[in-house]
Amino acid sequence: SPIEPLLANRHIVITAGPTREEIDPVRFISNHSSGKMGYALAKAALALGAKVTLVSGPVNLSPPAGIEVIDVVSAEQMHQAVMKVVANCDIFIGCAAVADYKPQQKTQQKIKKSNSELTLTFTKNPDILSDVAHLAQPPFTVGFAAETQDVAHYAQDKLKRKKLDMIAANDVSQAGLGFNSEKNALNVYWNNGEKNLGVADKSQLALTLMTLVAQRHTEKMSS
């Protein structure tokens, strides 16, 4: 009989890319995420037989064929889009580099240069990953952790604090890895295990990580 693909009949929601937080009509703050890791995960999930919804911040990547893509700009918009589609999904993966803070108010007019210093006040954005994991019936929830120091410690702390099933940590202080590069290095943690996926192309890492996610999800369902 034909072998069922690992993620057959599973609906996976993935976030990817940066968010942009507007300051005035011509300026925003953002980060270096290219979306490559999240898009690679979406393609890997599709290849393993899943139905995939990709909620994407502004990136320069073409939408992958066979994947539903919802384009958003800000963290608020990404939060809204995710909460709308996540209700009946099986697995959620937060790979987006979501801005933790946004300017308290977007000014209607361009901020003019003056002779004095400029101070901006920021307020907190909603935490998408944490809100998904704290739903009454959450999907299998996977987070990412981008750290520049104490990677394992911060990743395991996020795993517990945000009630995640799994977290993939990348050390973004290493040149040529992580943000806006072809390669990455991931260490994956769950409540009683961990796996070092090493350094590899994002497409290769995505397949390895999706396979691990599928296995852990199946184990959780049958326990």
Ligand code: PMT
């Ligand atoms: O896009 P690329 O250029 O390919 O780079 C990939 C990547 C380095 C961006 C990716 O691998 C990665 O690490 N993504 C998460 C980046 C991040 O914002 O990490 P964090 O440690 O600040 O956030 C932890 C987790 O909470 C993440 O899953 C994040 O999606 C989520 N989060 C954070 C803040 C927020 N307001 N809402 C969230 O959902």
